[in-house]
Amino acid sequence: MNISQSQPYLSPEEYLEIEKSSQIKHEYIQGQIYSMAGASDAHVTITANLVTLLRNHIRGTGCRVYVADMKVRIESLNIFYYPDIMVTCDQRDPKFDYFKRYPSLIIEVLSPSTEALDRGDKFSDYQEIETLQEYVVISQNRQRVDCFRRNLAGRWELYSYRKNQELQLNSLNFSCSLTDVYEDVSLPEK
Structure with missing residues (x-):
């Protein structure tokens, strides 16, 4: 940024x-x-894979998935961000045409230039959204997904997923393999 x-x-x-x-x-x-900034092939492919999986999963539930061009508004901080993926199930959100205020899930695909911001200040800012249940950051360099989940006490807990594990998104009662998330992504050899 x-x-x-x-x-x-x-x-x-x-x-x-x-x-x-x-x-x-x-x-x-x-x-x-x-x-x-623009996005890499891996970034766009991961985002497209997840949007497809999530859209198919939430179809008919009243939830909506948004990708890249929809802003989230954090009114208490006077901030608008463009998350890579955002899902809202809140009936108050359809009245906002150019932003959403009540997401339950936000996903960011990390890049070298944004990783520190996405894991730091942006995550801290997102925590101000009362309806947010999960914040997910996805590596584009290796099969690694970190899901920060708000527990019943309001604290954020980290759930990390690695190679070939099942990603669980409790906010949507959704799961998929990391293989599906990274389909058609060329990862660097380690």
């Missing part, structure tokens, strides 16, 4: 209006906008 040209403070409403016609996606953090 790179900061755009020196910009004065933008209100959320100004940001949303600018973003509707922008050729480049920008995330919004407390009045400043940051341009988004």
